[in-house]
Amino acid sequence: MKNLILKITYSFVLRWFLKLIVGVKFTNAEFLKDIKQFIIVANHNSHLDTITLMASLPSYILPNVKPVAAVDHFGKSRFSTWLSNTFINTLLINRKRDKENLENDPIHKMISAIDQGFSLILFPEGTRGEPEKEQKLKGGIGLILEQRPDILIVPAYMKGMGKAMPKGDSLIIPFNSKLVYGKPKRIKFDTVQDVLNQIENDFKELKTIANK
Amino acid sequence: MKELLNLKAIFSNDLMIVVGLIFGLLIFASTSFFVVGKIKPNTNLTELKSRTKSWWVMATVFIAATLLNTKISYLALAFLSFMAFRELYSLLDLRTSDRRAIFWALLAIPAQYYLAYIGWYGAFIILIPVAMFLIIPMRLVLKGDTNGIIKSMATLQWSLMLTVFSISHLAYLISLPQIKGFAVGGRGLLLFIVFLTEMNDILQFTWGKLFGKHKVIPKVSPNKTWEGLIGGIICTTIAGYFLAFITPLTNIEAAVVSFIVAISGFIGDVVMSAVKRDIGVKDTGSAIPGHGGILDRIDSLAYTAPVFFHLVYFLEY
Numbered sequence: 001m002k003n004l005i006l007k008i009t010y011s012f013v014l015r016w017f018l019k020l021i022v023g024v025k026f027t028n029a030e031f032l033k034d035i036k037q038f039i040i041v042a043n044h045n046s047h048l049d050t051i052t053l054m055a056s057l058p059s060y061i062l063p064n065v066k067p068v069a070a071v072d073h074f075g076k077s078r079f080s081t082w083l084s085n086t087f088i089n090t091l092l093i094n095r096k097r098d099k100e101n102l103e104n105d106p107i108h109k110m111i112s113a114i115d116q117g118f119s120l121i122l123f124p125e126g127t128r129g130e131p132e133k134e135q136k137l138k139g140g141i142g143l144i145l146e147q148r149p150d151i152l153i154v155p156a157y158m159k160g161m162g163k164a165m166p167k168g169d170s171l172i173i174p175f176n177s178k179l180v181y182g183k184p185k186r187i188k189f190d191t192v193q194d195v196l197n198q199i200e201n202d203f204k205e206l207k208t209i210a211n212k
Numbered sequence: 213m214k215e216l217l218n219l220k221a222i223f224s225n226d227l228m229i230v231v232g233l234i235f236g237l238l239i240f241a242s243t244s245f246f247v248v249g250k251i252k253p254n255t256n257l258t259e260l261k262s263r264t265k266s267w268w269v270m271a272t273v274f275i276a277a278t279l280l281n282t283k284i285s286y287l288a289l290a291f292l293s294f295m296a297f298r299e300l301y302s303l304l305d306l307r308t309s310d311r312r313a314i315f316w317a318l319l320a321i322p323a324q325y326y327l328a329y330i331g332w333y334g335a336f337i338i339l340i341p342v343a344m345f346l347i348i349p350m351r352l353v354l355k356g357d358t359n360g361i362i363k364s365m366a367t368l369q370w371s372l373m374l375t376v377f378s379i380s381h382l383a384y385l386i387s388l389p390q391i392k393g394f395a396v397g398g399r400g401l402l403l404f405i406v407f408l409t410e411m412n413d414i415l416q417f418t419w420g421k422l423f424g425k426h427k428v429i430p431k432v433s434p435n436k437t438w439e440g441l442i443g444g445i446i447c448t449t450i451a452g453y454f455l456a457f458i459t460p461l462t463n464i465e466a467a468v469v470s471f472i473v474a475i476s477g478f479i480g481d482v483v484m485s486a487v488k489r490d491i492g493v494k495d496t497g498s499a500i501p502g503h504g505g506i507l508d509r510i511d512s513l514a515y516t517a518p519v520f521f522h523l524v525y526f527l528e529y
Contacts, residue, residue, distance in 0.1 A: 100247050122303075131308070160302065169311065173311045173314050174318070176299055
């Protein structure tokens with residue numbers, strides 16, 4: 001049932017809404033169906049980011065992909081938790097680490113989702129920033145890779161989303177925007193900062209492609 | 213089903229001649245590029261080919277939308293306006309504080325096309341030039357961000373005029389009352405002006421490519437030449453003379469109107485070129501392969517539609 005809801009919501013309703021009304025130009029994400037497991041890392045300016053990424057995916061891998069979201073925002077009440085889990089398929093995590101209580105630890109939660117076979121969508125910028133401005137990346141993605149170094153990273157960049165629906169405004173104003181994917185890859189690294197630098201570079205490269 | 217597919221209009225002979233002509237031209241273009249590609253494999257035809265491919269799609273969609281059912285025509289044209297308006301304000305670097313005013317401007321699109329649909333001329337002709345002209349600055353002022361407000365007021369109003377007010381004249385053509393002895397009706401006028409405008413673009417482009425030497429306005433658009441402009445205008449005028457049978461105009465009137473349309477089309481084209489140059493982009497988007505954005509294709513139409521509408525309105529209604 002949940003799978004059906006996800007497929008209808010994203011592959012039909014939201015994909016067409018984003019394409020026709022908001023004006024999002026998708027790049028083909030069919031290549032993701034050949035990869036068993038991946039983490040999409042993307043820049044974050046808008047609530048539209050998550051649904052845009054989900055709407056771009058091939059429909060039958062949808063149930064297997066979990067966008068990572070902050071529990072203080074998307075899990076405020078039981079109702080919002082249910083909404084997030086049913087319609088966005090979220091993996092709700094705390095923003096702060098909690099090494100004593102592993103059940104609450106964000107890194108532990110993400111790694112166990114990976115071990116269960118889920119793919120993740122992660123916004124290393126953490127919270128939504130100003131439109132078209134990059135923020136410093138947070139270390140979580142590096143910490144995951146330290147423990148599961150073989151997982152494939154797929155960088156993604158979205159342009160214009162923060163103009164269509166910026167932080168602090170719930171009105172969507174259509175805006176010609178774009179989603180571009182980079183090539184899936186295994187990141188080679190020594191430190192967490194290495195990972196972040198490489199992802200930052202990917203974002204920069206994809207940004208120039210998106211602005212073309 | 214009978215109501216949905218207005219078969220009488222499809223099989224109206226006069227319109228069928230023009231539809232046949234359009235597809236004939238497309239077949240001619242596609243075959244000649246295919247033949248040239250076979251004879252001289254080194255010629256670079258990729259852009260021309262993708263342009264022609266897009267023409268096939270655009271012509272088919274346009275003809276289907278205009279001839280099958282008039283209700284669909286209003287919706288399709290409204291959506292065209294919406295896409296063009298969105299493309300334009302997305303490029304024009306508006307402020308975050310302009311979002312509410314943009315929302316009001318977007319609401320003007322269904323309103324404007326509804327007025328065209330019910331044929332309320334008085335309201336249709338003042339909604340954007342008067343009502344929106346007053347409403348948009350009001351909404352911006354209510355938001356209270358005065359830094360750069362003049363630019364936002366002007367940008368939004370101009371964008372609405374160009375992409376919504378101008379283009380909506382195409383929709384009003386179908387709402388014009390019946391004239392005795394002119395059976396084809398508004399669809400004929402719509403087909404006439406769109407076909408003529410696009411032919412004018414293509415003809416000016418082709419004449420320019422073949423014989424172009426003396427630049428008209430090199431600072432704005434280095435590809436526009438006097439040879440292309442004059443050759444295009446002459447051909448368009450002649451084409452208009454022979455296409456008069458889908459309008460209520462006499463052949464001579466149609467030729468004069470086409471002459472003015474050809475010049476307006478050129479002006480619309482260079483006005484958009486100047487805007488693109490100011491922003492620093494080559495195309496307004498990438499919606500239509502080989503052509504660029506929606507606006508790159510309808511820039512001349514935004515000028516020819518109101519000019520043609522008011523000329524015909526003056527002469528016949």
